[in-house]
Amino acid sequence: MPKLQKKVLFCMAGILSFACALGIAGALGKQLWIKGTILCKTGAMLVNATGEELQKFIGEIQYGLFYGERVKQCGLGGRPTSFSFFPDLLNVIPASIHVSIIIFSTMFIVFALAGTGFFMFNAFGNPYEALHGPVGLYLWSFVSCSCGCLILILFSSEVKMHSLSEKIANYKEGAFTFKTHTEHFQTSYWIILFCTAVHVFNVFLIRFAGFHFPFSKSKELDTTTGAIDLMY
Known part of the structure; x- marks a missing residue:
């Protein structure tokens, strides 16, 4: 592939990687990860509420990784x-999983920025083989993608398997019991998913630029090259 086309592809991948870093940083501080409704089970059972009457006992909840809001409905208004x-809910939620999500999100930003630097260096610099060249591009893209996958898996597990919304809704509630009625992922979650897909796309851009996947090259060595080989 011509050198100019390689520069264009690497610049495109670098811009995408940088945009992902900005998107993840924005998503990390927002409370747009989960939005749903919570049912006041105790109040609904006391009056045997059904149909439209049940709506008086359905509140709302929305939260991110650091804070959120909830509106409890128990028949007498919200x-x-x-x-x-932090620190209120640490004794209620699965803290180890929640902290891991934040750590991996931070690492995702760092690795995305590192990938941006490597892509731009390969586009405008004189990269060497090993980690400065295509192997480094594959490495940072793979690590970033792995962080994104871990964030999605851990957060989905915390919400669905550990009933995070119910634990938040029932925090410091002695008289009433709340149950999750509906919940769905919000913008920040989908940003993480999109950024993960972007890094997978970057892997294919590297391959399209003419560089084979790591460990897929022939074992034959080129004896005419020196100790340090330039990529191009």
Whole structure:
């Protein structure tokens, strides 16, 4: 492939990687990860609410990785409150999983920025083989993609398997019991998914630029090359 086309592809991949870093940083601090509704089970059972009457006992909840808001409905109007995960909810939620999500999100930003630097260096510099060249591009793209996958898996597990919304809704509630009615992932979650897919796309851009996947090259060595070989 001509050198100019390689530069264009690497610049495109670098810009995408940088955009992902910005998107993840923005998503990390927002409370747009989960939005749903919570049912006041105790109140609904006391009056045997059904149909439209049941709507009086359905509140709302929305949260991210650091804070959120909830509106509790127990038949007498909504009770809006805000909450913070640190330090209030650490004894209620699976703290190890939640902290791991934040750590991997931070690492995702760092690796995306590192990938941006490597792509631009390969586009405008004189990269060497090994980690400065295509192997480095594959490495950072793979590590970034892995971080994104771990974030999605851990957060989905925390929400669905550990009933995160119910634990938040029932925090410091002695008289009423709340149950998750509906919940769905919001913008920040889909940004992480999109950024993960972008790094997978970057892998194919590297391959399209003419560089084979690591460990897929022939074992035959070129005896005419020196100790340090330039990529191009």
